[in-house]
Amino acid sequence: MNVLVTGGAGYIGSHAVQRLLADGNTVVVMDNLFRGHRAAVPAEATFVQGDLHDYDLIVKTLKDHAIECVINFAAWTYVGESVEQPLGYYHNNTAGVLTLLRAMAEAGVNKIVHSSTAATYGEPDEMPITEDTPQAPINPYGMSKYMVEQILRDTANANPEFAFACPRYFNVAGCDPEGRIGEDHSPETHLIPVLLEAATGKREKAYIFGTDYPTPDGTCIRDYVHVVDLIDAHVLLMNALKPGQQLFYNLGIGNGMSVREIVDAVKKVTGVDFTVEIGDRRAGDPPSLYADPKKIKEELGWEAKITDTETMVADAYKWFKANPEGYGDG
Numbered sequence: 001m002n003v004l005v006t007g008g009a010g011y012i013g014s015h016a017v018q019r020l021l022a023d024g025n026t027v028v029v030m031d032n033l034f035r036g037h038r039a040a041v042p043a044e045a046t047f048v049q050g051d052l053h054d055y056d057l058i059v060k061t062l063k064d065h066a067i068e069c070v071i072n073f074a075a076w077t078y079v080g081e082s083v084e085q086p087l088g089y090y091h092n093n094t095a096g097v098l099t100l101l102r103a104m105a106e107a108g109v110n111k112i113v114h115s116s117t118a119a120t121y122g123e124p125d126e127m128p129i130t131e132d133t134p135q136a137p138i139n140p141y142g143m144s145k146y147m148v149e150q151i152l153r154d155t156a157n158a159n160p161e162f163a164f165a166c167p168r169y170f171n172v173a174g175c176d177p178e179g180r181i182g183e184d185h186s187p188e189t190h191l192i193p194v195l196l197e198a199a200t201g202k203r204e205k206a207y208i209f210g211t212d213y214p215t216p217d218g219t220c221i222r223d224y225v226h227v228v229d230l231i232d233a234h235v236l237l238m239n240a241l242k243p244g245q246q247l248f249y250n251l252g253i254g255n256g257m258s259v260r261e262i263v264d265a266v267k268k269v270t271g272v273d274f275t276v277e278i279g280d281r282r283a284g285d286p287p288s289l290y291a292d293p294k295k296i297k298e299e300l301g302w303e304a305k306i307t308d309t310e311t312m313v314a315d316a317y318k319w320f321k322a323n324p325e326g327y328g329d330g
């Protein structure tokens with residue numbers, strides 16, 4: 001298939017590009033490099049430096065490359081930052097995708113797999129989270145993605161040829177087990193890479209954001225899913241999508257780990273007893289989020305193969321150790 005991967009120079013997108021190429025697809029990457037890296041995109045993919053807001057460039061790219069499916073990873077992705085910069089988040093993650101969808105309509109491209117998130121569920125009353133759990137985001141990041149889900153539904157309702165899948169990711173972790181690409185964000189805010197930065201001396205210490213949550217050890221619980229498994233699900237979704245379909249699936253392992261448990265896993269894998277201090281709660285963080293991933297298993301046969309946190313941490317650590325300066329471009 002001819003696939004446009006928006007946000008393909010980022011952490012998850014670059015893993016998708018690698019896999020799509022390995023499967024024999026023709027891949028075009030569009031990324032504005034706000035938080036992505038040119039070096040994360042393999043030479044076999046066509047790279048277009050461009051923005052979700054650039055309607056003309058997207059229409060041209062879709063037409064020039066006879067694109068059949070778009071996989072959209074492009075977004076701003078930090079919960080805490082979204083609380084401080086709500087307008088930026090709605091502009092990029094909601095208005096930007098609206099422009100992408102308008103460009104797809106103009107070019108006659110009717111298939112999209114769009115990254116959604118567990119953050120669309122807000123603070124659910126019950127765990128685990130199923131796809132029917134009511135969505136009530138509690139931060140602008142989650143709301144910016146929830147709004148796109150509604151826009152996609154309306155688009156599909158108006159056009160029987162249009163089809164979309166919205167995988168709702170829980171917390172994505174790990175990286176290519178062969179160490180070819182990794183996770184390099186500036187600033188880095190995700191728990192596992194932050195802890196790895198502390199373990200490798202890139203930061204003096206790490207903080208646990210809140211120990212007074214209503215959870216067994218008082219720290220937040222999340223469902224960490226390996227990026228390689230996550231991308232497997234995208235390939236399945238892209239290949240399964242039929243005109244008119246509107247697919248929503250949770251992508252997680254179905255098990256929650258607390259911040260303290262992740263700290264212990266990182267200390268064990270690295271063998272470094274780095275300093276961890278207790279900090280205040282971070283605005284916008286729900287206490288507990290973990291998936292019921294049954295629906296996608298029953299309907300498409302996907303389930304996470306890697307469920308061991310230490311394996312996820314070890315894969316992330318491998319790239320970190322080999323690339324102390326990340327991609328070296330920022």
Ligand SMILES: NC(=O)c1ccc[n+]([C@@H]2O[C@H](COP(=O)([O-])OP(=O)(O)OC[C@H]3O[C@@H](n4cnc5c(N)ncnc54)[C@H](O)[C@@H]3O)[C@@H](O)[C@H]2O)c1
Nearest residue numbers: 007009010011012032034035036051052074075115169172
């Ligand atoms: N990392 C996670 O745990 C997680 C969990 C749930 C959902 N997601 C979603 O997965 C997707 C990928 O996340 P990631 O962790 O790889 O983030 P990332 O920041 O590494 O990648 C996002 C990429 O999109 C690009 N980008 C951002 N805005 C753009 C724009 N307007 N035009 C063109 N390119 C733009 C960035 O430069 C970056 O390369 C995002 O949509 C995110 O919301 C991530």
Ligand SMILES: O=c1ccn([C@@H]2O[C@H](COP(=O)(O)OP(=O)(O)O[C@H]3O[C@H](CO)[C@@H](O)[C@H](O)[C@H]3O)[C@@H](O)[C@H]2O)c(=O)[nH]1
Nearest residue numbers: 077079117118119170171189190191194207208209220259
């Ligand atoms: O230095 C740190 C960083 C994080 N945390 C905590 O660790 C947990 C995980 O945080 P983080 O890794 O930043 O991920 P989330 O905020 O849970 O968000 C991720 O997971 C969401 C889905 O659950 C996605 O939508 C987001 O894009 C992605 O960033 C949270 O409880 C944080 O409070 C700390 O205690 N210290």
